[in-house]
Amino acid sequence: MSRTLLLAVLILVWLRPALVPAHNVQVFAYVENGIIKGEGTLSGGRPAKNGEIKVISKVDQRLLLTTTTGDSGTFTITPEALGLEEPADLIILLDAGPGHRSEWQLSAADFSRSETTTASQSGKSEKTTEKKSPFPSSPPLRNVVTGIISIVGLGALIKWSRSRRRGKK
Template identity: 45%
Template sequence: MNHTVLFTLAFGILLSLLAPVPGHAHKVRIFAWEEGGTIKTESVFSGGRPAKSAQISVTSGQDRKLLLSGKTDDDGMFSFPVPATAKENQSDLEITVNSGDGHKNSWLLEARDYLQTTGNGTPPRPPPVAPDTFPGQPTTTPDLQQKGTVSAADQAELYNIIESALDKQLGPIRRSLAELQDKKVSLQDILGGIGYILGLAGIAAYFKSQKNQ
């Protein structure tokens, strides 16, 4: 008898190791962040496994129009450049992942979170000296104007360098910030849930005992 049990156990474990897609998660989650003009998304199942080749669709927050869609790679990543229409309308992006087996989740990337740094060549606000260099201004002398242009160009370049360096530095931080927004299961939740169950049992027992009398 004992041998049969052992055999079944060993067989079961062996089979589960060989099975191509073991396990099934409770939910899939997605988080997105902006890094140097592209929006990166990462999709993982609740166990921590990346969601491979899951369907990603990006819709604009206001008019719910589908902007683009794609599939995640082997690491559950999917990245795309900031859509031009979204940049114009300053609309929030709703990024939805559908893993195809009944799990779906979405992440709302607000416009202010990705528009701040999508500059890459065009700073959202020109540096303070820039107004001096407008060619239309009659008061500036030619050589002063030229000097102004140079320094403005330098500044723009500097701005870009700082921008891209910051992006490189801040990318991972944005990623972990986005990841942190996901609520993890805590011990309090579990104990609270068990407490609710016991409370319900008490209520049920009360009503059933009333009936017995």
């Protein structure tokens, strides 16, 4: 029993770097030329189609706008639609069905940074590059294989430990 416990502790220590905050649904937003653009993804990086997007003011928790994501999981919100006179800290909430919710926070500074970038770009004829979502498109094969090896390896270790104990008797 103590050997199994030791094994469990070792496995947890080994997995520790991978213990990232786990969310099935993820939303990502940024400000470009004063317009909020974003993307919702499900597990494996698939787009969260027709997911409900709520924009909430961080200061007073007031609901400013409700919209939905498109077929590609993306959404665009203009500052006029929010009815804000000045840039504010915002919470972007994606609800993609029961038990599938995620949020992203935008600060007022994100809007001013966007304006600065736009001003510095004016006069140049350059293409606007869209920001890429930071979420991976699908679980890497390495993770799948490691998971299977962990499960089967744990079983094999218990089996081996049991057969050794029997051999001693």
